[in-house]
Amino acid sequence: AQSVTQLDSQVPVFEEAPVELRCNYSSSVSVYLFWYVQYPNQGLQLLLKYLSGSTLVKGINGFEAEFNKSQTSFHLRKPSVHISDTAEYFCAVSEGQGGSEKLVFGKGTKLTVNP
Amino acid sequence: ETGVTQSPTHLIKTRGQQVTLRCSSQSGHNTVSWYQQALGQGPQFIFQYYREEENGRGNFPPRFSGLQFPNYSSELNVNALELDDSALYLCASSFSLAPGETQYFGPGTRLLVL
Numbered sequence: 001a002q003s004v005t006q007l008d009s010q011v012p013v014f015e016e017a018p019v020e021l022r023c024n025y026s027s028s029v030s031v032y033l034f035w036y037v038q039y040p041n042q043g044l045q046l047l048l049k050y051l052s053g054s055t056l057v058k059g060i061n062g063f064e065a066e067f068n069k070s071q072t073s074f075h076l077r078k079p080s081v082h083i084s085d086t087a088e089y090f091c092a093v094s095e096g097q098g099g100s101e102k103l104v105f106g107k108g109t110k111l112t113v114n115p
Numbered sequence: 116e117t118g119v120t121q122s123p124t125h126l127i128k129t130r131g132q133q134v135t136l137r138c139s140s141q142s143g144h145n146t147v148s149w150y151q152q153a154l155g156q157g158p159q160f161i162f163q164y165y166r167e168e169e170n171g172r173g174n175f176p177p178r179f180s181g182l183q184f185p186n187y188s189s190e191l192n193v194n195a196l197e198l199d200d201s202a203l204y205l206c207a208s209s210f211s212l213a214p215g216e217t218q219y220f221g222p223g224t225r226l227l228v229l
Contacts, residue, residue, distance in 0.1 A: 049215070103148075
C-alpha cells in the first residue's frame with residue numbers, strides 16, 4: 001500500500017517570501033501525485049497533479065511542484081506567497097485497488113503567511 | 116457547471132444513533148468517493164461507488180455503508196455512531212475510474228458525536 005509523508009506539519013513564512021512544502025511517497029512502479037489545498041472550513045481544491053511527462057508541474061495560484069522519482073519526492077513550491085495562501089496543503093498519491101482508484105493523503109502542512 | 120455539493124453542512128448526533136450524509140456529484144461524473152477527515156489529519160478513504168455499485172473500500176467497519184443513485188448522487192450512512200466518528204466527511208466525484216483521474220471535492224459535512 002502507498003503511503004505519503006509530509007515532513008513539516010506547520011510552515012510559517014512572511015508575505016512575499018518563497019516557500020517549499022515537502023512531500024515524500026512510498027515507491028511504486030507508476031505513481032500519480034496530487035497537491036490539494038484546504039482553506040478553513042472548506043473542502044479540498046486541486047492545486048496541481050503529476051501523471052507523466054515533464055517533472056515540473058505548474059498549477060493554479062502560482063504554485064508548482066517537481067516530481068523526483070529517485071528521491072520519491074513531490075515538493076510544492078511558490079516563489080512569492082500572499083496572505084491569501086494561508087491554508088492547509090495536502091499531498092496525495094493515487095492508488096489502484098481492485099478496480100477502484102483511491103487517494104492516499106499525507107497528514108497535511110499548515111502554511112501560515114504573516115504580514 | 117455545478118460543483119460537488121454536500122448536505123447538511125453540520126450535524127450533531129449522540130452515540131449509538133444513525134446518520135445519513137448526502138452528496139451531489141459534479142455534472143457528468145459517474146464515480147463518487149467518500150473520505151473521513153479527523154481533526155488534524157489527512158482524509159482517509161472510506162469507499163467508492165461507480166455506476167451505483169461499490170467499487171472499493173478502505174479500512175472502515177460495515178456500519179459505514181453507502182448508496183449511489185441513477186443520477187450519480189450518493190449517500191453515506193453510519194450506524195451505531197461512536198465518539199471517534201466525529202470528523203469532516205468529504206465526498207469527491209470524478210469523471211471516470213481512469214488512473215490519475217482528478218477527484219473534485221465537496222465542502223464536507225462536519226459531524227460531531229456526543
